Amino acid sequence: MAVLAIIVGAGLLWMLTGVRVVQQYERGVVFRLGQVRGQVRGPGPTLLIPLVDRMRKVNVQVITMPVPAQEGITRDNVSVRVDAVVYFRVVEPIRATVDVQNYMFAMSQVAQTSLRSIIGKSDLDDLLSGRENLHRGLELMLESPAVGWGVHIDRVEIKDVALPDSMKRSMARQAEADRERRARIITADGEFQAAAKLAEAATVMDATPAALQLRLLQTVVEVAAEKNSTLVLPFPVELLRFFDAGAKAASGAAPTAAPAPAAEVPAAEVPAAEQAGTPALPRPAEAPDHTALTKTEHTPEA
Known part of the structure; x- marks a missing residue:
């Protein structure tokens, strides 16, 4: 027993x-x-x-594997440094154990190679703003070998894109210039709209002179509300026009006679001394023509 x-x-x-x-x-x-x-x-x-x-x-949880940063040159010749992260899990434990020696190391190497490949095929703008398409492209590139290893890729994302300092400065200058351009366009548009409204207001005030006086009074009230010690009143231009119209009416009621034009003297009859600017001496009176008188006296009567 x-x-x-x-x-x-x-x-x-x-x-x-x-x-x-x-x-x-x-x-x-x-x-x-x-x-x-x-x-x-x-x-x-x-x-x-x-x-x-x-x-x-075999662990069948979702594994988060960071992909080391990879340096590469984009399609538009910009040097960048990109790192990513891969989320995957084992769906076939036998394949993950038998078909591949170390599926973790294998997935890490494939992820790094695919990331370098996707950098060379993409532009800088795609890496910065169009990452959704890059994520899908990376997922497809990793899915092909992962299926044979019994691994399912859940998600692939690019974490960060590191740019050179010179490229950062260039992009900052470009963004600043673009913002300044938009600010100038907005300011010019505002001035254009304000000028259009002012033109409409001027047309209304020109048709109704009393509107200008009301506007003047409103301006005075607004200035006086600030409790200033000195009040400057603008002189309306309409009053100047009124005085100008009154002066023109007064001058038209009593027109002055125009002086008679001086008789023109032929240049030949003007003595040479006067033409030269020297006052001419008085000429003596010419003697009567006695010959003519004598001839008249001896003319026989008809």
Whole structure:
């Protein structure tokens, strides 16, 4: 009986050495004498044959693997440094254990290679603003080898894009110039609209002179509300026009006679001394022509 008890105890101890516990987030791949058993052991206690079976546990949780930063030149010849992150999980534990030696290392190398490849195929604007397409492209590039390893890619994202300092300064100057251009356009548009409204207001005030006086009074009220010690009143231009119209009416009522034009003297009759600017001396009176009188007296009567 003692020997039987010893044998039973040894058997129980040997069986207990083959008990394994699989966690909820794990799956067990059993190798019996080097061959994989077809059935994957689920979570909970499982019994193995000691010295015959070996079990390898595979984590089926979502694994977050950072991809080291990769330096490359984009399609538009800009040097960048890009790093990413890959989210994946094992869906076929047997393949992940048998078909690849270390699926974690394999996924890391494929992710780095794919990231460098996607950098060379993309422009800088795509890396900065169009990352959704790049994420899908990276996911497709990683999905092809991952399927054969029993790994499913959940998500791939680019974390950061590091640019050279010279490129950052150039982009800052470009953005500043663009903002200044938009500010000038907005200011010019505002001035154009204000000028249009002022033109309409001037047309209304020109048709109704009383509106200008009301506007003047309103301006005075607004200035006086600030409690200033000095009040400067603008002189309306309409009053100047009124005085100008009155002066023109007064000048038109009593027109002055224009002086008679001086008689023109032929240049030949003007003495040479006067033409030269020297006052001419008075000429003596010419003697009467006695010859003519004599001829008149001796003319016979008809």
